[in-house]
Structures are given as C-alpha cells and as structure tokens.
Amino acid sequence: MKIVVLVKHVPDATADRRFTDDNTTDRVGVDGILSELDEYAVEEALSIAERGDAEVVVLTMGPAQAADALRKGLQMGADAAVHVVDDALHGSDAIATSLVLADAIEKSGDVDLVLTGMASTDGTMGVVPAMLSERLGLPHIGAVRELTVGDGTVTARRDGDVASETVQARLPAIVSVTDQINEPRYPSFKGIMAAKKKPFQTWSLDDLGVDADQVGLSAAWSVVTEVTKRPPRSAGEIVDDDGNGGARLAEFLAERKFV
Amino acid sequence: MTEVLVLVDHADGTVRKTTTELLTIARRIGDAAAVFVGSGYESAKDTLGRYGATKVYIADAAELDEYVIAPKAQVLATVASSAAPAAVLITSSLDGKEIAGRLAVKLGSGLVTDATDVTAELTTEQSAFAGAYTVRSRITHGTPVITVKPNAVTPEPAPATPVEEKLEIQLPESATRARIVERQPRAATGRPDLAEAEIVVAGGRGTAGDFGPVEELADVLGAAVGASRAAVDSGWYPHAYQIGQTGKTVSPQLYVAAGISGAIQHRAGMQTSKTIVAVNKDREAPIFAMADFGVVGDLHTVLPLATEEIKKREG
Numbered sequence: 001m002k003i004v005v006l007v008k009h010v011p012d013a014t015a016d017r018r019f020t021d022d023n024t025t026d027r028v029g030v031d032g033i034l035s036e037l038d039e040y041a042v043e044e045a046l047s048i049a050e051r052g053d054a055e056v057v058v059l060t061m062g063p064a065q066a067a068d069a070l071r072k073g074l075q076m077g078a079d080a081a082v083h084v085v086d087d088a089l090h091g092s093d094a095i096a097t098s099l100v101l102a103d104a105i106e107k108s109g110d111v112d113l114v115l116t117g118m119a120s121t122d123g124t125m126g127v128v129p130a131m132l133s134e135r136l137g138l139p140h141i142g143a144v145r146e147l148t149v150g151d152g153t154v155t156a157r158r159d160g161d162v163a164s165e166t167v168q169a170r171l172p173a174i175v176s177v178t179d180q181i182n183e184p185r186y187p188s189f190k191g192i193m194a195a196k197k198k199p200f201q202t203w204s205l206d207d208l209g210v211d212a213d214q215v216g217l218s219a220a221w222s223v224v225t226e227v228t229k230r231p232p233r234s235a236g237e238i239v240d241d242d243g244n245g246g247a248r249l250a251e252f253l254a255e256r257k258f259v
Numbered sequence: 260m261t262e263v264l265v266l267v268d269h270a271d272g273t274v275r276k277t278t279t280e281l282l283t284i285a286r287r288i289g290d291a292a293a294v295f296v297g298s299g300y301e302s303a304k305d306t307l308g309r310y311g312a313t314k315v316y317i318a319d320a321a322e323l324d325e326y327v328i329a330p331k332a333q334v335l336a337t338v339a340s341s342a343a344p345a346a347v348l349i350t351s352s353l354d355g356k357e358i359a360g361r362l363a364v365k366l367g368s369g370l371v372t373d374a375t376d377v378t379a380e381l382t383t384e385q386s387a388f389a390g391a392y393t394v395r396s397r398i399t400h401g402t403p404v405i406t407v408k409p410n411a412v413t414p415e416p417a418p419a420t421p422v423e424e425k426l427e428i429q430l431p432e433s434a435t436r437a438r439i440v441e442r443q444p445r446a447a448t449g450r451p452d453l454a455e456a457e458i459v460v461a462g463g464r465g466t467a468g469d470f471g472p473v474e475e476l477a478d479v480l481g482a483a484v485g486a487s488r489a490a491v492d493s494g495w496y497p498h499a500y501q502i503g504q505t506g507k508t509v510s511p512q513l514y515v516a517a518g519i520s521g522a523i524q525h526r527a528g529m530q531t532s533k534t535i536v537a538v539n540k541d542r543e544a545p546i547f548a549m550a551d552f553g554v555v556g557d558l559h560t561v562l563p564l565a566t567e568e569i570k571k572r573e574g
C-alpha cells in the first residue's frame with residue numbers, strides 16, 4: 001500500500017507573521033516549520049505503516065525552504081519525499097494549489113491513501129483536500145478523529161459540525177485528520193540520521209506537465225486588494241481580587257448591559 | 260436583480276441563525292435565494308421568508324443524507340449553473356468549507372473562506388494570522404463562492420413570500436463514494452449553540468477539571484460554554500466545545516475566559532469577540548493584554564461570587 005501525506009511549510013505562528021509587498025504571506029522573512037496540523041497526518045500514516053505494510057511518501061508544494069517540512073516528515077519516519085517547486089508557483093491560490101497537488105499525486109502512481117491535516121496553520125482555509133477529491137474523483141472524508149484502513153476500504157469517525165459520523169469509502173481515498181486523532185512522535189536521533197539517506201525528489205511544473213499560466217499570483221481567481229495590520233487590542237482595567245473581584249466583575253458586566 | 264444563493268444550514272428544518280445572517284448579506288448584493296437540501300423544509304419555510312428569501316430551491320431526497328458533503332456541493336452546482344447567481348454564500352464551518360471547496364472546483368470559480376463581512380460590491384473582509392491583520396479581497400473569476408463566519412452581521416428581517424422550486428437531483432456516482440454508516444447528533448445542552456452565542460464563558464486548565472463555576476456563570480448570563488484545548492485534552496470537556504484554531508471560532512458580544520492563558524492558537528478562535536473579560540490568577544497571562552476587563556484571582560472564588568451578584572441584580 002502506498003500512502004501520500006500532503007504537508008505544508010508555514011510561518012511559525014509564534015513568530016511575527018506578516019504579508020509581503022504583493023500581499024502574499026511572507027514565507028521567507030519569517031521562520032518556517034512543518035504545519036503542526038500536518039504532523040497528525042504524518043503520524044497517522046506512520047502508524048498505519050507500522051501495523052501493516054505501507055510506503056509513506058511526504059509531498060509538498062512550496063518554495064525552496066519548504067524542503068524543511070519534508071525533511072521533518074522523513075525524520076519522523078516517512079520513506080520518501082517529493083517537493084514540487086517552481087518560481088511560477090509564487091502566490092498560487094487554493095484552486096491552483098489543488099491543481100498542482102492533484103497532478104503530483106497522479107504522477108506518484110498507484111496511491112491508495114492520501115492523508116492531510118485539517119487545515120494549514122497559516123491560511124487556515126481547509127479546502128484543498130475537498131478540492132482534490134473533486135479533481136481526482138476520489139472520495140474524501142474530512143475532520144477525522146479515528147481511522148481504520150483495511151480490505152480496500154477506510155472507515156473513519158468524522159467530527160462534523162452538528163454530528164459525529166462514521167463514514168466508509170473504498171480505497172483509493174483522501175482523508176484529512178484533526179488534532180484529536182493521535183499524538184505525533186518526535187523525530188529520534190536515529191530517525192534524523194536515517195532521513196539524510198532517504199529518496200528526495202524535486203519536481204518542476206514541466207515535470208508535471210502543468211502550464212505556468214494556470215498557477216501563481218497572476219492566475220489566482222481572487223485578489224487581495226488591501227491588507228491592514230490591526231491595532232493590538234489594548235488592555236482594559238485589570239483588578240486584583242481582594243475578595244471583591246466577583247462583585248467587580250458583575251458590576252462591569254452590568255455597566256456593559258450584559259446583565 | 261440577480262439571485263444570490265444561500266445554502267441553508269439546518270437540522271431537520273430548524274434553520275440556524277447563521278443562515279439568517281447570510282440571507283441578510285445576500286440582500287445587500289441581490290435577491291436572496293435559499294437552497295434547502297434534506298428533509299424538513301416545512302419547518303424552515305417561515306424563517307427563510309422572514310429573512311427575505313424570495314426564492315427557495317428545495318432538494319429533499321432521503322438519499323442526500325446518506326453521503327457526506329458531496330451531495331450539497333452537487334445541488335449547489337446544479338442550481339448555480341442554471342440560475343447564474345451573483346454569488347454563493349455558505350456558512351464558514353468545517354462542513355461548509357468542504358462544500359465550498361468542492362463547489363469552487365465544479366464551477367471553476369474563485370473562493371474566499373472565513374469572511375467576516377461581504378459588501379454589496381462583493382468585497383470580502385477576513386481576519387488573518389489569528390486576528391493580527393484585516394484582509395480585503397475580491398473574487399475575479401467565475402461565480403464567487405464565499406464562506407462567511409457566524410456573527411458577521413446582525414440578522415435583519417425583511418418578510419417575503421418565497422417562490423418554491425423543487426429540484427430533482429440525480430447524484431452522480433462520484434458524489435456517493437463516502438457513505439455515512441452511522442450518525443450521532445451532538446447531545447443537546449439546553450445552552451445556545453457555541454458558534455452563534457451572544458455570550459461565551461470558557462474554561463481552561465485553570466478550572467482543574469471543575470467546570471461547575473464556568474457553567475453556572477454561563478447559565479445566569481444565558482451563555483454558551485467553551486473550553487481551551489488544554490481542558491479538552493485533559494478530558495474535562497468534549498472537543499465539540501473547544502475554541503481556537505483546531506476548534507470553533509467564536510465572535511460573540513462578550514467572551515469570558517476563565518483559567519485560560521491566551522495562547523496564540525486559542526486567540527485565533529476568539530480574537531474578534533467584541534468584549535473580552537479574563538479571570539486568571541497569573542497577572543502576566545497574555546490573555547490580560549487583550550482583555551477589556553480582568554480580575555487577577557482564583558476563578559473558583561471569583562466566578563461563583565460574580566454569579567451570585569448577577570442573580571441578586573436580576574432579582
């Protein structure tokens with residue numbers, strides 16, 4: 001069985017994330033990491049591989065430094081990595097991203113399961129897996145907190161908006177997992193050393209046969225017209241509880257007409 | 260005027276408040292047309308009319324409930340290709356965003372998610388990087404597909420009598436590949452829905468597992484209860500009530516954070532709350548930097564006293 005895990009290199013949320021002059025996310029001037037929500041997908045792939053027999057490939061689309069996210073995946077235990085990198089991809093929207101990833105998944109060949117995180121921690125849209133499902137004609141189960149793979153099918157517990165559902169689909173399938181599904185492992189020293197020798201492929205748009213005018217900022221189907229930094233919320237009145245804190249709180253709520 | 264499609268978010272015909280918000284936004288842009296998928300339309304009818312739907316497309320077939328997400332995207336795509344709407348509006352929730360992603364690919368359309376507002380000219384406003392930035396965008400290709408966050412606007416009634424159009428939907432095989440084999444609706448709590456609530460009282464690790472004081476304050480305020488991930492991970496409160504990046508995003512009039520430090524991932528889910536109140540025993544907790552009012556103290560004494568005081572005031 002072959003599992004492809006889609007991962008994204010994102011600016012660290014604890015750093016001072018910002019936009020560049022063309023209103024795209026600054027991916028160079030801010031320290032990047034493997035999107036924490038993708039670690040859950042990598043972990044799930046590795047634990048499936050440990051239970052049965054599977055090859056785990058981590059796949060990303062992103063600028064040169066996005067290779068770091070793949071390296072982290074390899075250090076955790078993935079078998080191989082694929083990096084789709086091309087200058088023309090800068091500024092691609094979710095639609096273009098899904099186009100490129102769909103082609104990359106097809107090029108990977110004989111994929112049984114595509115695993116993803118629930119959303120990236122930078123754009124936080126959470127739409128790419130559903131888009132891939134449309135493009136590849138594969139079933140997608142999102143918001144998954146429990147996953148069983150076997151006998152050519154996946155059975156997943158899905159935390160939907162209003163109900164918890166058990167959903168079944170035949171393989172090949174796409175599954176996005178939440179942070180409730182497992183506890184991602186840390187790379188071991190052995191894993192870090194082993195990662196250096198694992199297969200690492202780099203594909204350009206030409207390799208995928210994708211036309212450069214279908215991707216990137218100029219081909220995006222939405223434009224950002226304005227980005228403004230919000231003034232930080234200023235702290236209001238902070239009082240020490242001298243036995244009266246509860247009453248002060250009630251008083252504040254009454255002043256603001258909440259009671 | 261052109262139609263603006265609104266996907267109705269409902270449970271067996273009980274329309275969620277978010278849908279009345281979307282209808283309100285749709286009326287700024289054109290004629291509000293609701294798309295109702297599933298059973299229970301008769302119960303939904305009045306609310307949709309009251310908030311100004313002049314048209315309702317109804318796709319009511321038991322089969323539609325057997326599969327996740329894909330059937331709703333299919334119905335919307337079918338309506339959109341014949342009605343040529345100015346835009347399609349969907350609630351920004353987990354399900355809503357998956358539907359929107361599929362629809363955008365089907366229609367070959369641009370997509371904006373998590374809008375906090377949409378103007379008459381279809382400019383969207385979003386909040387980025389956990390509320391640090393405001394971003395305005397425009398969709399330049401196809402029929403704009405926009406998901407809008409709960410509490411983006413105040414729903415305004417504008418009574419209309421909708422023209423009803425029943426749809427015959429043939430689900431293509433591709434929409435039936437993920438089958439629901441079992442479903443457990445979330446247990447009702449008797450409190451308002453978290454995403455829709457005007458007031459949210461949330462507890463964190465500082466509750467030490469006792470959510471009693473949080474729930475009692477919530478109940479005197481008529482509020483929903485939320486929790487931080489630390490509280491959820493400790494098994495003190497169900498995940499469905501988690502607020503933050505990997506839980507619900509809330510934007511209430513009042514947010515009370517009790518025993519919550521205010522980590523960036525938590526702030527991502529509550530930063531756009533109008534008024535923020537914090538109770539925390541650590542004066543240095545980051546949550547105080549964004550609080551309109553804060554009490555440095557033990558929540559186990561501060562919350563019960565506040566609850567008593569409010570009860571007294573309300574007689």
Ligand SMILES: Cc1cc2nc3c(=O)[nH]c(=O)nc-3n(C[C@H](O)[C@H](O)[C@H](O)COP(=O)(O)OP(=O)(O)OC[C@H]3O[C@@H](n4cnc5c(N)ncnc54)[C@H](O)[C@@H]3O)c2cc1C
Pocket residue numbers: 036037179462463464465466486487488489490501502503504505506507517518519520521522523524525528538539540541544556557558559
């Ligand atoms: C990828 C990722 C996603 C995440 N998603 C989320 C998310 O969706 N939501 C979320 O909440 N977190 C999320 N987190 C976790 C987040 O980073 C924090 O760990 C979490 O929010 C901390 O919860 P807390 O504030 O309850 O606990 P802590 O940070 O431990 O804070 C507890 C606070 O309670 C105070 N306290 C203790 N006792 C008392 C008392 N008796 N009275 C008053 N105050 C008291 C302490 O002073 C402290 O400030 C995520 C993290 C990652 C990496």
